[in-house]
Amino acid sequence: MDLKLDHYTEGDTEIVVVEGEIDVYTAPRLRELLIDLVNKGNFHLVVNMEKVEFLDSTGLGVLVGGLKRVRAHDGTLDLVCTQERILKIFRITGLTKVFGIHSSVQEAIDKRSSK
Amino acid sequence: MATITLTISALPAHVRTARLMAATVARRAGIAASAIDEIRLAVGEACSRAVAAHKLHCPTQPILLQLIDDSGTDPVSDPRTDTSSRTLRANGSATRRFEVVVSDRAPAKDTEETANHLEPLLDGLFLDGEDTPPGGISGFSPGLGLAVITGLADEVTIEPNDAGTVVRMSWPLQADQTQNPSSN
Numbered sequence: 001m002d003l004k005l006d007h008y009t010e011g012d013t014e015i016v017v018v019e020g021e022i023d024v025y026t027a028p029r030l031r032e033l034l035i036d037l038v039n040k041g042n043f044h045l046v047v048n049m050e051k052v053e054f055l056d057s058t059g060l061g062v063l064v065g066g067l068k069r070v071r072a073h074d075g076t077l078d079l080v081c082t083q084e085r086i087l088k089i090f091r092i093t094g095l096t097k098v099f100g101i102h103s104s105v106q107e108a109i110d111k112r113s114s115k
Numbered sequence: 116m117a118t119i120t121l122t123i124s125a126l127p128a129h130v131r132t133a134r135l136m137a138a139t140v141a142r143r144a145g146i147a148a149s150a151i152d153e154i155r156l157a158v159g160e161a162c163s164r165a166v167a168a169h170k171l172h173c174p175t176q177p178i179l180l181q182l183i184d185d186s187g188t189d190p191v192s193d194p195r196t197d198t199s200s201r202t203l204r205a206n207g208s209a210t211r212r213f214e215v216v217v218s219d220r221a222p223a224k225d226t227e228e229t230a231n232h233l234e235p236l237l238d239g240l241f242l243d244g245e246d247t248p249p250g251g252i253s254g255f256s257p258g259l260g261l262a263v264i265t266g267l268a269d270e271v272t273i274e275p276n277d278a279g280t281v282v283r284m285s286w287p288l289q290a291d292q293t294q295n296p297s298s299n
Contacts, residue, residue: 023134024163025127054134056159057259085152092266093259 002026004051005033013109014042019051022059030059034066043075046108055086060093067099076100078108121180123162125169133180134159137215141286144184144213150286154215157267160260161217161282168221168280176220183214185288212270214285223275 003026004019014037022030037045045066049055067077078100081087090096102108119140123129137158138151146154158180165178265271268284 021131023127023159024130024166054155054159056156056163057263058163061259088152089156089263092263 003029005029007033007037010105010109013044013046013112015105016045016047017051018047018049021054022052022062023054023056024058027056027058027062031062031065034062035069038066038069038073038075043070043073044112045070045075045077046102046105047077047079048105049079049081049086050083052081052083052086055089057089057093060089060095064095064098076112078102078112080105080108117184119182119184121182122177123180125166125174125176125178127163127166130159130162130166133162137180137182140182140184141213145288146213146286147289153267154213154284154286157264157284158215158217160263160267161215161284164260164282165217165219165221165280168219172221178220179216179218181214181216181218183216185211185214211288212285213288214283216284217282218279220279222277223280 002020003022006017006019008015008017016033016037018030020026034045047063047066063077063079069075070077080102081090082103087096087101090099090101100108100111102111119136121133121136123133134155138155141151141154142148162178162180169176169178261273264282264284269286270284272281272283274281274283
């Protein structure tokens, strides 16, 4: 399955919806979208990964790259993910400490607002 | 012992094909369902690493993927070979294994990553955009890929040499699941 990308605005947060497989072939498209959103002034991003079927280190690299970009503008990049197979990859690489990982988009927005 | 060999051009699009084939063959070999995801990811990482290395050094050369099912259920295998390999297993403590070998042809001295090298691994983590080497694949960090492989495979060896790097990964086979045709 290929990668499907979508995004919408919720308050001051841009929600990126990712569906399918993020790998060495498809990750550049996600990277372009994140860069584009940041360039357009969206510094608070939530990436909804609930429909992601596969994620590899290339995808992780893109997410870390996105985080680096928003942080340069004092922004945030949070993830929504409850799938064990995807969470495992974040755990193996120690990235659970780098990203805020939430169980729903609303939770991600609420947690940031309360900070 | 049965071996399936796949040769792919060094293109990111083919990495998925390699992943799917590895997962299918592993399932047929009787690998536990929980380990199939690990194999899929580890094989994808090894192939991504190889594709990235080829893209920089030898884009026209192919990458070799070998899937070796050591379950001994191959009906056409030579009985003598079968016997000798069984003896070997009986002597050693090693269980029967499913092995995946990814061989590239990019000179290893130019690709500065090893599984034990933590510094480049952390640097590689933040490889993005401006940091991508000319001709490299954006977002791909070899160090992180190797870290994932070592985290997922039951046994891993990485043999870098002048003619290329060979990544060997293996997982134990469960004897009672090896001949379950419905698991396909």
